[in-house]
Amino acid sequence: MSSPTVSSPTASRPDGPEVVVITGASAGIGRATVRAFAETGAHIALLARDRARLQEAQEEVEQLGGKALCICVDMADADQVEAAASRVEDELGPIDIWVNNAMATIFAPFDKISSEDYRRVTDVTYHGFVWGTMAALKRMRPRNRGTIVQVGSALAYRAIPLQSPYCGAKHAIKGFTESVRTELLHDKSKVHITMVDMPGVNTTQFGWCKTTLPNEPKPMGTYFQPEVAARAILWAAHARRREVWVSLPASMAIVGEKFVPQLLDQYLGKVGVEGQQTGEPIDPARVDNLWQPVPGPYGAHGTFDKGAHTRSPGLWLSMNRNWLLAGVAAIAGLAGASALHKTLAKS
Secondary structure, eight states, rough: OOOSSSSOOOEEEEEEEOOOETTTTSHHHHEEEEEEHTTOEEEHHHHESSSHHHHHHHHHHHHTOOEEEEEETTTHHHHHHHHHHHHHHHHHEEEEEEEEOOOOOEEEOOOGOHHHHHHHHHHIIHHHHHHHHHHHHHHHHHTTTOOOEEEEEEEGGGOOOOOOOHHHHHHHHHHHHHHHHHHHHHTTTTOOOEEEEEEOOOOOHHHHSOOOOSEEEOOOOOOEOOOHHHHHHHHHHHHHSEEOOOOOOHHHHHHHHOOOOOHHHHHHHHTGGGGGEEEEETTTTOOOOOOOOOSSOOSSSOOOGGGOOOOOOHHHHHHHHHHHHHHHHHHHHHHHHHHHHHHHHHO
C-alpha cells in the first residue's frame, strides 16, 4: 500500500505559520508528531517533563525548518498546563492546534497496583487531556477557531488485561471529548475537536513503564511505527473529521466491541496476559517513568522495530474515505444506468 494520496497540509495561516502545541513531545508518538509538523514549517511548543529530550526534539524541529519552544511541564498539574499555554501565546502567538498526547501506564494486574500509582496514571493520561483541552479552549473559543486533537486508542472502546488504569483513562477521554464536542456544537463554535484512535505502536512506553510482570512488556498483536500515528495526527488536525481510526486492527477491535463483546472478553482473557509479555525476564535494575522522567537517549521508536509496520492500509482508507465513497457511488450510478438502458432496449 502506497502512502495516502492526499495533499500534505501546509502549516500556515494568513498571518504566518501555524502554532502547534504537542504534549508528551519528547518521545514516542509525540516525538514523531513533532517531526511531522516541523516538516510543514510550523512553530511548535514542545511540552514534556524531560528537558534534555525536549532540547533534542527542538534541534530536530529547527533542522527541518520549523521553530520550537521547549516547556517542562507535568500534564497532571492544571496550573502548570495553564502557565504553559500562556507562555506559548506570549512567545509564539495564538495557538492553532493543540495535540493532547502525554500518557503514562502500568503493566500489572489490577490487584497489584497501588492506589497512588493508579491515581497517577489517571492524572497524567486522563486529567492531562482535560487540562490541555481546558487551556486550549480558553484561548480558541474567543477567537472562534482552532483544533484540538485527542490522541486516543482502540482501547477507548475495547479494554485489555494488565492495563486497567490506561484503558479506563482512554475510555474517559472518549466520553469527555464527546461531551465537549456537543457543547461546541450547541454554541455554533468553529473550534474543532477530534479523536485519533491508535492501534499498538512501537514506542518507548514498553521500555520505561512501571510494571509488576515477570517478563518485559511488549505491544500485542499487529503494531505500527510511530510515524504512522504521526501522519494520522497531522492529517486529523486539518481534516475536521470527528474521529479517525488509524488501522484495520484498531477498526476491528472497535467494531468487534459493538457486536461481539463477550467473545472478545473470552479471547482476551485467554491470550491477553501472555500476549503482552516477551520471553525476557524483567531486569532488576529497570527504572520507570511514572513519577519521574527516565534518563537516556529515548526517541520516537521503542525496541520492537523488527515487527512494526511502517504503513497502514486502514489509515489510507480512512484518509481517502470521501474519494472511495464517491467512486462507489459513480460505479453504482453507471451500473444502474446500464441496467436501465438494457431494460429500455428490450421494451
